[in-house]
Amino acid sequence: MIEMQGICKTYRVRRREAGLGNAFKSLLSREYTEIPALRDMTFTVPDGQILGYIGPNGAGKSTTIKILSGILRPDSGACTVDGLVPWENRKAHVARLGVVFGQRSQLWWDVPVMESFDLLRDIYRVPAPVYRENLNRLTALLDLGDLLKTPARMLSLGQRMRCEIAAALLHGPKVLFLDEPTIGLDAVSKLKVREFILEQNRLCGTTVLLTTHDMQDIDALCSRVLLIGKGRLLLDGDTAQIRAMAGEDLSTEEAVADLYRCFGI
């Protein structure tokens, strides 16, 4: 169960006009702009749900994920994930959490994927039988077989993403955050990733929070969708509702742009 109650987060960004003169000026006096990233964000996610989290760039999606995973502490508001406050019980919290950032890797670059996995086993202190079972299941479902012997830097993006997802699930987390997991993938890899997420959710009851810009991801996976813009929650509904609002086929960019426009974001 994920609960967020009135979470606010503001970034202070140092401002500076372009140019050398202004660069010098900023050495002496600094101007800050306050950028509100989240304003009064409130929602709950029950166990075993696949939740889609959508909104334009800069809406606050990543900030939410970072707060929920304990990387950032919010300015105000309360938040628990399975009864733990992420930024206060960091170690206990992250031991039960899997996170995949589509744009960043958690595998060690120069060593075969299998060694990264073994290292993760030690970091998370996964008992040997549990590890073996998880590894076998993930290898079969994600079709990793030969990839395990390859150094991460030699993998294609699609192959790497499958390994990343496996890496995030080796310790059998109850909650999985996926931050743009299908970004840059080809059609076949996307389908494989989606199919796997559904399978994982069905078999293990894993709660999944998914951010994406790809409405087909949402369509294929999510039973519920949160739409956010400018740090506020704008819509909390199921996929059918979103589809009705967008008016037509959700998979077109125009429909999504229309959707954002009608919320003024």
Added chain:
Amino acid sequence: MKLYLKFLSIHLRSAMTYRSSFFLSCLGQVLITTNVFLSVVFLMDRFQSIGGYTLPQLSLCYAVILAGTSLAECFARGLDAFGRILSQAQFDRIMLRPRPLLFQVLCQDMKPTMFARVLQAAVMLIWALGAGAVRWTPAKALTLALMILCGAGVFFGVFLINACVTFFTLEHIEALNIFMDGPREYGKYPFGVYGKPVLLILTFLVPLALVQHWPLQFLFDRGPAWYGLLPLAALLFLIPCGLLWRLGVRHYRSTGS
């Protein structure tokens, strides 16, 4: 600890993937420091003694500092690379893993080629001892070991401060290298030869003199025996360093999406 060794083995293996680069970089490390030491040797060739120290004594002094910095640099390399770890958002990933943060940062990067320098320091030390730098007693042997280990500790603290500053500036501040590369360069002479102000700073602010100048006085029979225990006091330096680290972690704001 087991986990740390695993990381060490991974770094060692990735360093050795590029074989010729590995050996060249080992060689490079040794050449640089040999150079520094040779400058002492040539000076001594003309003047016989500097600040009242003989060549074997200075060589002992340099070996101690060299071993300390190299050990610290080998294991605390992750702190030196901390600016990169922050700006490439690797720290986010670190926070997502159920292990102590500082421990993980140390695991991020290690520099096995630094062992070449530790080896070099050992050779210099053996030569200095053979050449009669010190009249040995068991207490002096203990002091020597303390000097090297606590020296590594103080340098580790300097690295840590350096990394903490990065939390606030988000980039590596080159100026702080003064405290890292400086002592290695100037540590070839006991800090006393640089005059009183320098000695005071290095005793009370960044306590490098506590692992070098003062215990050396004991080793060379110029000071009381309790000077030999001063390296332990230098470790107090690590307390403010640790507090600063905590402050930095609280201040951390992630970057990028």
